Amino acid sequence: MSDAVERVELAPGYSIARVINGCWQLSAGHRREEPDPDRVVAAWRRLAEAGFTTFDCADIYTGVEELLGLFLRRWRADGLDPDAIQIHTKYVPDADELAGLSRARVEAIIDRSLERLGVERLDLVQFAWWDYAIPGYVEAAGWLEELRQAGKIRHLGATNFDVPRLREMLDAGIEVVAHQVQYSLLDRRPENGMVELCRERGLRLLTYGSLAGGFLSERWLGAVEPEIPENRSLVKYRLIIEELGGWELYQDLLRAAGEIAGAHGVTLGNVASRWVLDRPRVGAVIAGARNDDHLEENLRLFSLRLTESDLDGLASVIAAAAGPGGDTFGLEREPGGPHSAIMWKNLNR
Numbered sequence: 001m002s003d004a005v006e007r008v009e010l011a012p013g014y015s016i017a018r019v020i021n022g023c024w025q026l027s028a029g030h031r032r033e034e035p036d037p038d039r040v041v042a043a044w045r046r047l048a049e050a051g052f053t054t055f056d057c058a059d060i061y062t063g064v065e066e067l068l069g070l071f072l073r074r075w076r077a078d079g080l081d082p083d084a085i086q087i088h089t090k091y092v093p094d095a096d097e098l099a100g101l102s103r104a105r106v107e108a109i110i111d112r113s114l115e116r117l118g119v120e121r122l123d124l125v126q127f128a129w130w131d132y133a134i135p136g137y138v139e140a141a142g143w144l145e146e147l148r149q150a151g152k153i154r155h156l157g158a159t160n161f162d163v164p165r166l167r168e169m170l171d172a173g174i175e176v177v178a179h180q181v182q183y184s185l186l187d188r189r190p191e192n193g194m195v196e197l198c199r200e201r202g203l204r205l206l207t208y209g210s211l212a213g214g215f216l217s218e219r220w221l222g223a224v225e226p227e228i229p230e231n232r233s234l235v236k237y238r239l240i241i242e243e244l245g246g247w248e249l250y251q252d253l254l255r256a257a258g259e260i261a262g263a264h265g266v267t268l269g270n271v272a273s274r275w276v277l278d279r280p281r282v283g284a285v286i287a288g289a290r291n292d293d294h295l296e297e298n299l300r301l302f303s304l305r306l307t308e309s310d311l312d313g314l315a316s317v318i319a320a321a322a323g324p325g326g327d328t329f330g331l332e333r334e335p336g337g338p339h340s341a342i343m344w345k346n347l348n349r
Helices: 039-051 064-077 103-117 137-149 163-172 194-201 232-244 249-266 268-277 295-303 310-319
Strands: 006-011 013-019 018-024 054-056 088-091 122-127 152-160 177-183 204-208 284-287
Touching: 006 177, 006 284, 013 018, 013 088, 013 284, 039 064, 054 163, 054 284, 064 088, 064 103, 088 103, 103 122, 103 137, 122 137, 122 177, 137 152, 137 163, 163 177, 177 194, 232 249, 249 268, 249 310, 268 284, 268 295, 268 310
Parallel strands: 018 054, 018 284, 054 088, 088 122, 122 152, 152 177, 177 204, 204 284
Antiparallel strands: 006 013
16 A cells, blocks of 8 residues: 555554545435445545545445445455454434433444444444434443443544533543544634644544535636535535635635645645645545545645645635634534534434
């Protein structure tokens, strides 16, 4: 495998690639067409051989754990080291079942992920909770910790928690090593306390949305504001652009990032991803991996070094941003709000 891909240690003896292959686009709720398993597995093989050995999925990404299980079976059948691959999944209990959640139900979902992936132990399980008005997230995290101690889970992570609730879990003795959050040039909410908490407790941030669903790319530079985005992911990030301050300010940011990209001979997406990778406590960015089309582009990310002048240019635009403000995932939790309205909260039946 190539050593060109940067790696980071989440825990002693456990390192991951700093660009994680995100598999959400292959789930039934996101994909545009049924994936060809052979083509997907072959593409993942090329990514892993190039050094992108870490994959992100979830119990609610319908069909994805099974695809990754097929990938692992073929990887092992070819005599390759299964320990060279890291599979990160999630435990996302349905909003409708939070009030009645039981230890047996938690273990059943973890057992299902083990079966789908065809492994004896899950590398990293990232825990989510939809509604803080319903108690039980610390207790549920404790059940996951028991399963970790029993050997079914290697490491625990969290996803989309806010600062006080993540601190509460950590204070309860839950051994969380990473927290998956949205973080980009457009959305810097982790800087409102989450980065500092992770610094205090030694956690790494694993970031999604660093390309804002493709909005941070040359495709949108100089583009007219779309009336209705073509899919739910674009709706999600279009709302973030509104929180930022609107289309004009977003275009200013694209122009600034585009000029930097041109000066370095890379893509605008490379600049956006490198900016996130260089932020304090960020361990890795998660990039969509339906195929290996962006393999070479992602490799260029590791030779890119943003200068002080580059960072100042981006900061001058960001300084004019109105938002988004508040804690991590706070907008997405507001009852009746536009960000919450597009969330699918019952996918784990």
